[in-house]
Amino acid sequence: MAKQSITSQDVAEKAGVSQSAVSRVFTPGASVSKQMESKVRKAATELGYRPNILARSLIKGHSKMIGLVVAYLENQFYPDALEKLSMALQEKGYHVLIFLASRQAGNIDQVLEEILDYQADGLIMASAAMSSSLAERCHEAGVPIVLFNRSHEDERLSAITSDNMAGGRKLAEFLVAGGHQRIGYIAGWEGASTQRDREQGFLAGLKVAGQTLYRREVGDYDFEQAKAATRRMFSGKKEQFPDAVFAANDHMAFAVLETLRFELGLQIPADVSVVGYDNVPLAAWPSYDLTTVSQPSKQMVAETVAILMSQIEEGTVSPRCVALEGPLVIRGSARKPEAIR
Amino acid sequence: MAKQSITSQDVAEKAGVSQSAVSRVFTPGASVSKQMESKVRKAATELGYRPNILARSLIKGHSKMIGLVVAYLENQFYPDALEKLSMALQEKGYHVLIFLASRQAGNIDQVLEEILDYQADGLIMASAAMSSSLAERCHEAGVPIVLFNRSHEDERLSAITSDNMAGGRKLAEFLVAGGHQRIGYIAGWEGASTQRDREQGFLAGLKVAGQTLYRREVGDYDFEQAKAATRRMFSGKKEQFPDAVFAANDHMAFAVLETLRFELGLQIPADVSVVGYDNVPLAAWPSYDLTTVSQPSKQMVAETVAILMSQIEEGTVSPRCVALEGPLVIRGSARKPEAIR
DNA sequence: ATGAAAGCGCTAACAA
DNA sequence: TTGTTAGCGCTTTCAT
Numbered sequence: 001m002a003k004q005s006i007t008s009q010d011v012a013e014k015a016g017v018s019q020s021a022v023s024r025v026f027t028p029g030a031s032v033s034k035q036m037e038s039k040v041r042k043a044a045t046e047l048g049y050r051p052n053i054l055a056r057s058l059i060k061g062h063s064k065m066i067g068l069v070v071a072y073l074e075n076q077f078y079p080d081a082l083e084k085l086s087m088a089l090q091e092k093g094y095h096v097l098i099f100l101a102s103r104q105a106g107n108i109d110q111v112l113e114e115i116l117d118y119q120a121d122g123l124i125m126a127s128a129a130m131s132s133s134l135a136e137r138c139h140e141a142g143v144p145i146v147l148f149n150r151s152h153e154d155e156r157l158s159a160i161t162s163d164n165m166a167g168g169r170k171l172a173e174f175l176v177a178g179g180h181q182r183i184g185y186i187a188g189w190e191g192a193s194t195q196r197d198r199e200q201g202f203l204a205g206l207k208v209a210g211q212t213l214y215r216r217e218v219g220d221y222d223f224e225q226a227k228a229a230t231r232r233m234f235s236g237k238k239e240q241f242p243d244a245v246f247a248a249n250d251h252m253a254f255a256v257l258e259t260l261r262f263e264l265g266l267q268i269p270a271d272v273s274v275v276g277y278d279n280v281p282l283a284a285w286p287s288y289d290l291t292t293v294s295q296p297s298k299q300m301v302a303e304t305v306a307i308l309m310s311q312i313e314e315g316t317v318s319p320r321c322v323a324l325e326g327p328l329v330i331r332g333s334a335r336k337p338e339a340i341r
Numbered sequence: 342m343a344k345q346s347i348t349s350q351d352v353a354e355k356a357g358v359s360q361s362a363v364s365r366v367f368t369p370g371a372s373v374s375k376q377m378e379s380k381v382r383k384a385a386t387e388l389g390y391r392p393n394i395l396a397r398s399l400i401k402g403h404s405k406m407i408g409l410v411v412a413y414l415e416n417q418f419y420p421d422a423l424e425k426l427s428m429a430l431q432e433k434g435y436h437v438l439i440f441l442a443s444r445q446a447g448n449i450d451q452v453l454e455e456i457l458d459y460q461a462d463g464l465i466m467a468s469a470a471m472s473s474s475l476a477e478r479c480h481e482a483g484v485p486i487v488l489f490n491r492s493h494e495d496e497r498l499s500a501i502t503s504d505n506m507a508g509g510r511k512l513a514e515f516l517v518a519g520g521h522q523r524i525g526y527i528a529g530w531e532g533a534s535t536q537r538d539r540e541q542g543f544l545a546g547l548k549v550a551g552q553t554l555y556r557r558e559v560g561d562y563d564f565e566q567a568k569a570a571t572r573r574m575f576s577g578k579k580e581q582f583p584d585a586v587f588a589a590n591d592h593m594a595f596a597v598l599e600t601l602r603f604e605l606g607l608q609i610p611a612d613v614s615v616v617g618y619d620n621v622p623l624a625a626w627p628s629y630d631l632t633t634v635s636q637p638s639k640q641m642v643a644e645t646v647a648i649l650m651s652q653i654e655e656g657t658v659s660p661r662c663v664a665l666e667g668p669l670v671i672r673g674s675a676r677k678p679e680a681i682r
Numbered sequence: 683a684t685g686a687a688a689g690c691g692c693t694a695a696c697a698a
Numbered sequence: 699t700t701g702t703t704a705g706c707g708c709t710t711t712c713a714t
Contacts, residue, residue, distance in 0.1 A: 005460075005482055007691055018701045023693060030693095033699060048478065053458040054395050054404060055691035059706045063395060065438070065459075073420040074622065083414050086441045095455065097406070098439045100427040114436065117394045118406075119346075137389065141346060223622075254626070262627035281415065281564075285595070286603035287628045348707055359685045364709060371709095374683060396707035400690045 006049040015043035026051045057119060066094050066308065067115035069108065070126040071101040072221065075251040076280040077295065081126060081148065084301040092309060094121070101127070109134050116143060122308045124148050129191065144311035148304050149295070151193040156319055158311070160304045163323040164197035164277075165204070167293035168246075170328045171275050172205025174291070175244045177337040180273060182214040184242035186229050186252055188221040195221070198248050198277055214242050219252045226252035230259040234266075243272055244334065250276035250283050250292055257288055257333065273334035279326075289332040296326045347390040356384035367392050398460060407435050407649065408456035410449065411467040412442035413562065416592040417621040418636065422467060422489065425642040433650060435462070442468070450475050457484060463649045465489050470532060485652035489645050490636070492534040497660055499652070501645045504664040505538035505618075506545070508634035509587075511669045512616050513546025515632070516585045518678035521614060523555040525583035527570050527593055529562040536562070539589050539618055555583050560593045567593035571600040575607075584613055585675065591617035591624050591633055598629055598674065614675035620667075630673040637667045 008022040015022070017040060024030035025040040032040075043049075057063040066089055070078055086096050097120060099111050109131050115123065116138065123138060126148040138145050139156045147159040175183055185202060188195035206212060217233045219226030226247060234241050245260075247253035253276030260266045260274070268274055276283065279294035303322050310316055330336065349363040356363070358381060365371035366381040373381075384390075398404040407430055411419055427437050438461060440452050450472050456464065457479065464479060467489040479486050480497045488500040516524055526543060529536035547553060558574045560567030567588060575582050586601075588594035594617030601607045601615070609615055617624065620635035644663050651657055671677065 005691095009691080019691090020693080020702080021700065023691095024700085027693075031699060036699075048481070050454060050458050052399070052460060052691050054399050054460050055706085056693070057706095058393075058395050058399060058691085058708090059693045061706080073424050074417075076415075076417075076420075079414040079417075079420040083441045086439060087443070090440070090452070095459065096439050098427060098437050099431070100424045102428070111431065113391065117391050118436065119393060119395050140389070258627050286599050346707095350707080360707090361686080361709080362684065364707095365684085368709070372683060377683075393707050396690085397709075398690095399692085399707085400709050402690080 005052070006047045008049070008051070011040060011044045011047055011049045014047060015039050023051075061119075062121045062312070063119040064094050065097045065118060065120050067099065067112070067118075067120040067123045068096050068126065069099045069101050069112065069115075069124070069130075072127055072251075073100065074223065075221065075249065075278075076282060077149075077249070077251075077278045077297070078126060080280070081297050081301065084297060085124065085126075085148070085304065088301050088305045092305065113137075116141065121312050122146070124304060124308065125150065127192075142315075144308060146304050146307050146311075148300065149194060151197070151321060151323075158307050158319040159321045160300050160307070161194065161197075161323050162293075162295045162300065163325040164194050165201035165323075166325055167277060167328075168198040168201025168203075169205035170201075170293060171246055171277070172202045172209070172211075174328060174330070174337070175246070175273065175275065175334065176206065176209040176211060178244070178273060178335045179337075180244035180335070181211075182240075182242045182244070183211065184215040184217070184233050184245045185213055186217055186219040186226055186233070186245060186247040186256060188219065188248035188252070190218065190220075192221070195248055202246055219247065219255070221249055221252060223251060223255045226255035227259045230256045231263070234260070234264055241266075241272065245272060245274050247274065247276050250278040250280045250290060252276070253290055253292070253333075254282065254288060257290070268333055269335045275334050279329050283329070283331070291331045291334040292329050294326040294329050296324045299324050346393070347388045349390070349392070352381065352384045352388055352390045355388060356380050364392075402460075403462045403653070404460040405435050406438045406459060406461045408440065408453070408459075408461040408464045409437050409467065410440045410442055410453065410456075410465070410471075413468055413592075414441065415564065416562065416590065416619075417623060418490075418590070418592075418619045418638070419467060421621070422638050422642065425638060426465065426467075426489070426645065429642050429646045433646065454478075457482065462653050463487070465645060465649065466491065468533075483656075485649060487645050487648050487652075489641065490535060492538070492662060492664075499648050499660040500662045501641050501648070502535065502538075502664050503634075503636045503641065504666040505535050506542035507664075507666055508618060508669075509539040509542025509544075510546035511542075512587050512618070512634060513543045513550070513552075515669060515671070515678070516587070516614065516616065516675065517547065517550040517552060519585070519614060519676045520678075521585035521676070522552075523581075523583045523585070524552065525556040525558070525574050525586045526554055527558055527560040527567055527574070527586060527588040527597060529560065529589035529593065531559065531561075533562070536589055543587055560588065560596070562590060562593060564592060564596045567596035568600045571597045572604070575601070575605055582607075582613065586613060586615050588615065588617050591619040591621045591631060593617070594631055594633070594674075595623065595629060598631070609674055610676045616675050620670050624670070624672070632672045632675040633670050635667040635670050637665045640665050 217229035558570035
């Protein structure tokens, strides 16, 4: 087994030129003559030579790798985002060093350090929190960080989200317009900015209509916990059940729907309306047909990559926070305003 | 912005020792005295020093990075596997450099080369095909490859799958025992070994019972295509509809269920039984309640990592092919044998 | 146990 | 345009 890889030196000898000539041929924008180019390339392909990126990175001071931290892959929003992010970065010549954060995020900082040890040029945090001391460290090391689908009070961090407040408000307005009077809310993980903002917007929307939250339970953005939350919310007298539920994301909304239909035997939306947030692919499947707010993930990814690139390439460390508005997607899981005319 | 990172030289100066002493402190298993250790560590933490892994990799000849190629993240089997794989590798001190293969897999080889340029110590191919010339290249470079959920005829490649033939057979036996007479099959992507093996096992199972396939359509492991395949399969006279369908994976089975219920108004399993393969989380949700074969993803991941580690660390390049058997998970989407007694 | 010195494979001045 | 030389930050002989 020939573990030894081919070096530029090998190519140089074969082509009868200097080692640096070989380097130049593989360095975009270096000055090489036509014949040198072809001579070297010939030798290189014959030997199967490819430059060692690690050595290049060591000199250039950048690795063309982006660290990506992501959790909750069960929530289909994230695999989808991961795919888009990875594709977009690849197009820019970057590659993704991934870390899956587990639920008990104790080890996150440690692994982030490891990612930094690999000289990652930037960091994307899709969900998951990091300590502000680490944020400090990254800042000092000149490694830009952008939060994806999370906002943060820290001045040094860029953050891309959808406009969760506006989205929450739209949902409230829609439910109110649909004639709902007893509106419940299944909260996500309380530590998440998405949870906070969606709820805040939702409450504001209700308030404008002179309503308040009828019931509230916490589902922690988790499927099983959302089922439990639903059971709690729909306990007691049937007449006092909520007539509408907003689950802070689609993933939980599915749990709500499953529980309502199959455990409590309720009709959707005749007995109770359900709305979610994210517009994951599943939301469009007829079984769920979920009314929800669409996260503009394509734009979110584009913004994320753009900010990262500008911070890396221009050395700009002026953090930007962007909240992209996403449309309300009206489907069949909630009674519509027209229906009550 | 202090883009300059702290080097072992900086630490050495601060601690008043040689640079190589610093290196030894951070090299597990090197001989350093207690006082040297503490002196260096003190200076290191004060400066916030961490070794540059790229430089280390350049010397050691390995990067502690594993390249991972994955596609079809909509099929929840893969996010789940990705998570497990990443976790398991992390525990071994490896990190994952990921590449999302797009459907039009033309560029796969190119990106694989890029991953190799990063001196990845090994490669995991979860789905997606690679040219045999590239496999050759990896072999020559001494980079072990293991196929995850795909088998391959190439001698040089290790491959971990579930026992797709056995799984297909179990499903056939189950449907036959359930009294079904007109059994249809929605095939996955014809280029995939999983598709081939599941179908082969399924056909063998039918044959034992004296049956043959009633209808067959191709769904390419894609949701929309599986819907179209279902429409084709259930066209014509209602009396001639299949009474059972095996979709080559759960992802397509969901499409079948949606189409049958909401477009054709059929009852499951009263009018037609549906079974899938993978046992993704969604299969357990009451809306689908899908009878399926479970892929033992935990064991598959463990085997994959074990093989990779042994090939990397021992330099063994004796490819192993493993097919792990997974149980039939009986739920409500298919008529059960008891029901016809 | 420690320091000096020689590279790992490459890029980037510097000459020529 | 090309070759020569000096490193990038680290590990690893080799002396001491």
